[in-house]
Amino acid sequence: MKIRRFKLIYLPEGTSLKREFNIQMKHLWIVLSLVLTCFLVLSSGTAYILNNWFNAKKVSTLMFKNTRLEKQLKAARDKVEYMGQKVDHLARSNGELRAYVHLPVLDTDLLKMGIGGALPAPIGDSTGAEDLISRLDQMERQIGLQENSLAEIESQLADQEKMLRSLPSIRPVNGGAFSSYFGKRRDPFTGRWEPHMGLDINTHSGAPIYAAADGKVLHASREPAYGNVVVIDHGHGYRTLYAHMSRFACTKGEQVKRGEVIGYVGSTGRSTGPHLHYEVRRHNKHQNPLDYMFEGFQVARLP
Ligand SMILES: [Zn+2]
Known part of the structure; x- marks a missing residue:
């Protein structure tokens, strides 16, 4: 309902x-x-x-x-x-x-x-x-x-x-006079014109000789013409030679630094008086050492 x-x-x-x-x-x-x-x-x-x-x-x-x-x-x-x-x-x-x-x-x-x-x-x-x-x-x-x-x-x-x-760049002795330049010169013994493969710097006997750059001593020996001679290998193809030393201040195989004393000026070998005969070689080719003495690197100064 x-x-x-x-x-x-x-x-x-x-x-x-x-x-x-x-x-x-x-x-x-x-x-x-x-x-x-x-x-x-x-x-x-x-x-x-x-x-x-x-x-x-x-x-x-x-x-x-x-x-x-x-x-x-x-x-x-x-x-x-x-x-x-x-x-x-x-x-x-x-x-x-x-x-x-x-x-x-x-x-x-x-x-x-x-x-x-x-x-x-x-x-x-x-x-x-x-x-x-x-x-x-x-x-x-x-x-x-x-x-x-x-x-x-x-x-x-x-x-x-x-x-x-490693680049030879300093004067290797203090002062001294350049007595014989790189190139042809009259040989002091024979009087004939012959090539001179280095630079001669006249200075007193016993003056210290400085390594021109870092390197390794290749030779430190006595030879008939060069007398007491040191050859330093600087790498990159560069070698320097220091002749007629009175005595050595380095030994073969020694590592030297630029400016380090490696010997003393003398007149050993084929020499007429105390002087340094200095050679620079690049890839075994002789160079004019005057091209390798830069003012900024000159540790050995003129007196
Ligand atoms: Zn010489």
């Missing part, structure tokens, strides 16, 4: 008052529907307002963070551009150093990989962070390249320093 209407009786306690309400089912449904609708409208409205409030708060926090990040990114880009200029400057100095020590210039394509300049402005929704990372990668490669180049320059300088230390 379907209920169409019903009666609601109201009996307050302690009184004889009685109230009755006749209610139709359809009215009850209407009221219930209205209450439910009101509840739904109110709750969804409240949820919407709360959601909007939370979202607005979230957006505001994100915007604040975004502004800060943009500022920090801009500062980072400026810093990277500045560092890029520094790296370029280092690369140029490195190039000049390479030229100075006679090393080949670095490949231009290799150099380009680290070239600085302004970073491109961010396009569309790009933050510009990608360009920043790419530029940092470039700089990392460029710094690596410069590091390797510097190591090469250092090694080259060390080699050059070693070679310079």
